[in-house]
Amino acid sequence: MEVVEAIITRRSIRKYTGERVTNTQVELLLKAGMYAPSAVNKQPWHFIVFRDRKVIEEIIKIHPNGRMLEDSDVAILVCFDENLQHDVGYGPVDCSAATQNILLAAHGTGLGAVWVGIYPRENRIKGVHRLFNLPGHIIPFSIISIGYPAEKKELPDRFKKERIHYEKWQV
């Protein structure tokens, strides 16, 4: 799939067929995540791949908007290391790029995925931190719910000319 086409046709997929996603497939997604840009190339990320239904039940208690995880085949928790990030505030920015790369790689390889937001909500960060037994310097950023897509979405029209400005702010 051509890259701009992949970016435009990617949609959040929250319904899955139940077909198995292999660890080899997941590793390709993680490779895509690790090729994301990061400030001063610090690559401050860590990834936890999980399939445990009990863990997923606990996540949904903390985060009801993550209910699609129940039907996912596999999920990835994206975290950043506070000690590896370039400076305070860069870890989440870098993890955003990694998360988007993973979403695009999922789409490009025929999978469906959705970004489940953890950071910056304090209660979600604390709850997920505890649940995954993370050390103090590892901060959970997002969860990516993954499976083979069982839904198709219309292409929305999001191109807004009024949001584009040339040279200076002009309305």
Ligand SMILES: Cc1cc2nc3c(=O)[nH]c(=O)nc-3n(C[C@H](O)[C@H](O)[C@H](O)COP(=O)(O)O)c2cc1C
């Ligand atoms: C920071 C962030 C947090 C998000 N958190 C959730 C979430 O908790 N649950 C969910 O179903 N979707 C979540 N999403 C997905 C958005 O709802 C989705 O990207 C948006 O509606 C646009 O749809 P699209 O991804 O199909 O283009 C999140 C997206 C971002 C960028």
